[in-house]
Amino acid sequence: MFIEIKPNSSVPIYLQLAQQLIEGMARGELKPGDSLPSVRSFAADLGMNMHTVNKAYHLLEEKDFIQIVPKSGVIVRPKGMEKATQLQQQLLAEQIRPLLAEGMVLQLSEEEMVVMVRELVQHIKEG
Amino acid sequence: MFIEIKPNSSVPIYLQLAQQLIEGMARGELKPGDSLPSVRSFAADLGMNMHTVNKAYHLLEEKDFIQIVPKSGVIVRPKGMEKATQLQQQLLAEQIRPLLAEGMVLQLSEEEMVVMVRELVQHIKEG
DNA sequence: ACGTTGTTCTATTAATATTATAACACACTG
């Protein structure tokens, strides 16, 4: 996994880390059962604090994307890949909604936004 | 325009306000040339501070969605509806990308996410 | 003249983000 953090981004670095790990999972680079680095070693690698990595991990655990095993380590989606629940889909939709509204104001048609989504999905798959 | 602010949301109220104004534009309820309430009266209506409304307005101005005319008022998209620039599309895509990656990890197919997008666009149009 | 407009300034409070140490309890390994 190659992680690249932009320190001056408006998106917090713990979120950048979590998002890039999610992309790694979406891409298949991080598979169920894989283990993630310890908070300390990962923090050292990335040049950030242990607690920042920890915060990213706990965000991912909230989303059920990883399992944190105390005194042991962190495992990617140990239950295997489960289909999104209704609630998870709804939360996702709520986040996407304002962005689509913005696209609509920018005169993007539904089809254009669909194309954008398809292209993004392909880009994610490629890395 | 009916604005509903959730004070306990994790999304800041200035952002909620800006997003709902954008939805109003996407829906056609706010048309180019329409004027928005003054920061003071709007803040009074919504039960929030003048500076918070001001922050939402300036966010919208950054996005070129409104024009703030000093000592006068605020006008919706005065240049008419212009097509999204390359840069605007790219910024939008960057924001949507991590959400799609999340959907992929949740085992949503490209088609399912496309359907989600289409449904959201329809919901926005209806209000 | 008068009231309204967005702007600017200063200030305070609360919440978040980030880093920093330190210590704890447990697991694994040599």
Next chain:
DNA sequence: CAGTGTGTTATAATATTAATAGAACAACGT
């Protein structure tokens, strides 16, 4: 068994952001 590594917890300090508050300014419209 001793040592190292694990996530966890606690405390603290700093910086940034979010939100509110009050005051004053300059310009516009009537």
